[in-house]
Amino acid sequence: MGTSPRSLRSSSSSRPGGCPAPPGAPSAHSLPMESADVVIAGGGIMGCALAYQLAKRRLDVIVLERETLGSQSTGKCAGGVRQQFSMEANVRLQRMSVRMLQAFEQETGHPADFRQIGYLFVLTLPQQVEDFRHNMDMWHRVGLNEARWVDAAEAARMVPVLNVDDVLGCTFCPSDGIASPADVTSGYAVAARRHGARLKEGVEVIGVDVASGRVQGVRTSKGDIATRLVVNCAGAWSASIGRMAGLEIPVLPFRRHIAVTGAFPAVPRTMPMTVDFRTSLYFHPEGDGVLIGMSDREEPPGFVTDVNWDFLEKMFEQAARRAPALAGAGVKTAWAGLYETTPDHQAILGPVPELEGFWCAAGFSGHGFMQAPAAALLLTQLLLDHRSEIDIAPFAFTRFAKGSLVKEKNVI
Ligand SMILES: Cc1cc2nc3c(=O)[nH]c(=O)nc-3n(C[C@H](O)[C@H](O)[C@H](O)COP(=O)(O)OP(=O)(O)OC[C@H]3O[C@@H](n4cnc5c(N)ncnc54)[C@H](O)[C@@H]3O)c2cc1C
Known part of the structure; x- marks a missing residue:
C-alpha cells in the first residue's frame, strides 16, 4: 500500500524536500507552513465521515472544502440507505453502514434521523x-x-x-430506509472537530505537490499544506483533483x-x-x-x-x-x-499505486451517502491496521488498469 501510519506523521512544519515554493509563499521569516498527517480534499459526507474516523484514531487531519460542508451532491441527495445491491461487496459494505447508522447517535452524539421504512x-x-x-x-x-x-x-x-x-x-x-444527509454530515463534522480535525470551508485545493515519486503536500487558495497523504473525496470533481497529481481518476458528473x-x-x-x-x-x-x-x-x-x-x-x-x-x-x-459515476458504478476506495500518498474515496455513482459511513471506517482500518474487517479489494483503483470491471446493476 506504500503509506504507513509512521510515514504519515508530518515530522516538521517546514516545506517538504524537493518542492519549489510557489509564488507568494510565506518567506522563511513568516509563519511556518501548516501541516497535517492527512489532507482530505472535499467536505461532503465522505470527507466528513473519513475525517471523523481518522481523527478518532488520533491522526492529525485537515479537510478542505471549497464551498460549505455537505453543500454539493450530499446536500442534494435523497437520503436513501439500502442493502439491495447486485454486487456482494456492496451488500456487505451496506450491511455495515446500516449498523453504523443505527448506532450513529451513540457514536457521535448527533441524530441521523435514520428511519428504517424499507x-x-x-x-x-x-x-x-x-x-x-x-x-x-x-x-x-x-x-x-x-x-x-x-x-x-x-x-x-x-x-x-x-x-x-x-x-x-x-x-x-x-431494514433499508432513509436518513438525513444534513444530520449525518454535520454529526460527523462536529464529532471530527471534537477529535481535533480541522475542517475548513471556502478553501479550494488547487494543486498537489509531488516530489521524489510521492505526495508532499497540497496547494490551496489559502496557502500550502505539507502532508504525506491526500485523500480525494471530491465527489463529482474527483477527476480534477486526480489531474492535479497527474492521475486519471475515471469519475464523470451526471x-x-x-x-x-x-x-x-x-x-x-x-x-x-x-x-x-x-x-x-x-x-x-x-x-x-x-x-x-x-x-x-x-x-x-x-x-x-x-x-x-x-x-x-x-x-x-x-x-x-x-x-x-x-x-x-x-x-x-x-x-x-x-x-459521481465510474465506468462500473462502483466506488473507488483506497490507494492509487501510481502515486504514493494519494488515496481515493470517490466515485460512489449515486450511492455515496449510504456508503460513506462504512467506507470511512474501512479505509481507516486499511490505512492504520493494514487490513479492513470487510474486504474492499473489489473497490480498488487497480481494477481499471486490469480491466476487471464488474458492473453494479442495481443503480437508481
Ligand atoms: C439527486 C440525487 C439523489 C441522490 N440520492 C442518493 C440516495 O438516496 N442515497 C445515496 O446514498 N446517495 C444518493 N445520491 C448520491 C450522493 O449524494 C453522493 O454519492 C454523495 O453525496 C457523495 O458524497 P461525496 O462526499 O463523495 O461528494 P460531495 O458531497 O459532492 O462532496 C465533495 C465535495 O468536494 C468539494 N470539492 C470539489 N473540488 C474541490 C476542490 N478543488 N477543493 C476543495 N473542495 C472541493 C465539493 O465542493 C464538494 O462539497 C444522490 C445524488 C443526487 C444528485
Whole structure:
C-alpha cells in the first residue's frame, strides 16, 4: 500500500524536500507552513465521515472544502440507505453502514434521523425477476435474511398509491430506509472537530505537490499544506483533483433531479422507499409530502445543475403511470445535483499505486451517502491496521488498469 501510519506523521512544519515554493509563499521569516498527517480534499459526507474516523484514531487531519460542508451532491441527495445491491461487496459494505447508522447517535452524539421504512424494488420485466432471484440468493447467503419477495397484491397493500397492473414481483428489505444527509454530515463534522480535525470551508485545493515519486503536500487558495497523504473525496470533481497529481481518476458528473410535493396524506411517513426499477423512478415520504426522483439516462455528463423542467414533466408522467395519485400532487420544490459515476458504478476506495500518498474515496455513482459511513471506517482500518474487517479489494483503483470491471446493476 506504500503509506504507513509512521510515514504519515508530518515530522516538521517546514516545506517538504524537493518542492519549489510557489509564488507568494510565506518567506522563511513568516509563519511556518501548516501541516497535517492527512489532507482530505472535499467536505461532503465522505470527507466528513473519513475525517471523523481518522481523527478518532488520533491522526492529525485537515479537510478542505471549497464551498460549505455537505453543500454539493450530499446536500442534494435523497437520503436513501439500502442493502439491495447486485454486487456482494456492496451488500456487505451496506450491511455495515446500516449498523453504523443505527448506532450513529451513540457514536457521535448527533441524530441521523435514520428511519428504517424499507425499500421496495418493483419489477416489471422477466429478466429483472430472474436477476433479482440471483440477488435474493446472494443476499441471504451474506446474511441479509430479512430481504424477501413480495407479490403484487402485497405491494399494493404496502404502497396504496402503487399501480401494480404490470408488476411481476417485488423485493422488499425492511431494514433499508432513509436518513438525513444534513444530520449525518454535520454529526460527523462536529464529532471530527471534537477529535481535533480541522475542517475548513471556502478553501479550494488547487494543486498537489509531488516530489521524489510521492505526495508532499497540497496547494490551496489559502496557502500550502505539507502532508504525506491526500485523500480525494471530491465527489463529482474527483477527476480534477486526480489531474492535479497527474492521475486519471475515471469519475464523470451526471445531473440527477428531485422534486418534492406539497402535503400528500396518501403517502404516510411509514411507507417504504419505492423504486420502479425499469425507469429508475423512485419516491418516498418526505415530511408531509413525497420526494420523487428519476434518472435521465439520455443526458450526457456535465456539471450543469439547473433544473430541467422538461425532464421533470417526463418524471411526473412516469410517476403518474406508476402511482396515478401522484399526478395530482403539486411540486413544492425541485432541484438537481450530480452523481459521481465510474465506468462500473462502483466506488473507488483506497490507494492509487501510481502515486504514493494519494488515496481515493470517490466515485460512489449515486450511492455515496449510504456508503460513506462504512467506507470511512474501512479505509481507516486499511490505512492504520493494514487490513479492513470487510474486504474492499473489489473497490480498488487497480481494477481499471486490469480491466476487471464488474458492473453494479442495481443503480437508481
Ligand atoms: C439527486 C440525487 C439523489 C441522490 N440520492 C442518493 C440516495 O438516496 N442515497 C445515496 O446514498 N446517495 C444518493 N445520491 C448520491 C450522493 O449524494 C453522493 O454519492 C454523495 O453525496 C457523495 O458524497 P461525496 O462526499 O463523495 O461528494 P460531495 O458531497 O459532492 O462532496 C465533495 C465535495 O468536494 C468539494 N470539492 C470539489 N473540488 C474541490 C476542490 N478543488 N477543493 C476543495 N473542495 C472541493 C465539493 O465542493 C464538494 O462539497 C444522490 C445524488 C443526487 C444528485
